[in-house]
Amino acid sequence: MLKQRVLTALAIGPASLILLFTLGGGWYATFVGVLIAACGWEWSNLAGAESTSERALSAVSLVALMALAWSSGIATHVWPLWFALAGWLACLYWVIRYPRRSEQWGSRAARYVMGLWVLLPCWVALVLLRESPLWLLYVLFVVWGSDIAAYFAGRAFGRRKLAPRVSPGKSWAGVYGALAATLVLALIMALWQGFGVGQTLWLMIISAVVTGASVLGDLTESMLKRFRGIKDSGNLLPGHGGLLDRVDSLTAAIPIFALLAPWVS
Numbered sequence: 001m002l003k004q005r006v007l008t009a010l011a012i013g014p015a016s017l018i019l020l021f022t023l024g025g026g027w028y029a030t031f032v033g034v035l036i037a038a039c040g041w042e043w044s045n046l047a048g049a050e051s052t053s054e055r056a057l058s059a060v061s062l063v064a065l066m067a068l069a070w071s072s073g074i075a076t077h078v079w080p081l082w083f084a085l086a087g088w089l090a091c092l093y094w095v096i097r098y099p100r101r102s103e104q105w106g107s108r109a110a111r112y113v114m115g116l117w118v119l120l121p122c123w124v125a126l127v128l129l130r131e132s133p134l135w136l137l138y139v140l141f142v143v144w145g146s147d148i149a150a151y152f153a154g155r156a157f158g159r160r161k162l163a164p165r166v167s168p169g170k171s172w173a174g175v176y177g178a179l180a181a182t183l184v185l186a187l188i189m190a191l192w193q194g195f196g197v198g199q200t201l202w203l204m205i206i207s208a209v210v211t212g213a214s215v216l217g218d219l220t221e222s223m224l225k226r227f228r229g230i231k232d233s234g235n236l237l238p239g240h241g242g243l244l245d246r247v248d249s250l251t252a253a254i255p256i257f258a259l260l261a262p263w264v265s
Helices: 002-022 025-047 052-072 079-097 108-129 133-157 172-193 197-228 243-264
Strands: 161-163 167-171
Touching: 002 025, 002 133, 025 052, 025 108, 025 197, 025 243, 052 108, 079 108, 079 197, 079 243, 108 133, 108 197, 108 243, 133 167, 133 172, 133 197, 133 243, 161 172, 161 197, 167 172, 167 197, 172 197, 197 243
Parallel strands: none
Antiparallel strands: 161 167
16 A cells, blocks of 8 residues: 555656646646546535536536636636635634534535635636746645644644544644744745745744645545545545545645735735
């Protein structure tokens, strides 16, 4: 299993990063759109789809919405990111209250609507951030770096659980470790770019908020999987489970960062 995970990561990770930072315009939007559509296929499983046709319809519908957003120019506007912010605040409430209040989102229709604010704004944010490749790279490093730091801090000091009813493996120590790593990355970025004190403080605050959002993205998917009684969102990545299992943190972090990043300027 470990060998399979490593081979999958080596095969997909570098190629995806190269495409993210070499494609532009419609080709870039199409590439990230394909990734989001694949996540849409898996989200339908979280929503309760039982048939392949329903899952395919979910992915195709998401593609149609992205195509409409691109052709109409919506993909270059920030208002979908405010939609995402409102949705993620609702998710925060539901994660804290789980399993109470699950009747508010537990229907299949409600979970499909939830998928709209999880996936579509993430695609819009990726399109917007392509205009600033350095910020795109930065938010990826923040999410990945904080995730690694959370893992090691949690293993070393994780006694007080973060959300035991949703994800028993996560701890407050992991969150603190993630925040510490994030603040170091923000400071390095600020020094590299020659930011003033005010810009540096804003970057550190925004990065901390984004790290919290990434934790929420992970917990939200864990909540849905627990509600459905499944271990993985899918099996698109051999040895890794589903694609959504690997990018759940990014679905929350990237829209929030794209919304807040202009405040640093």
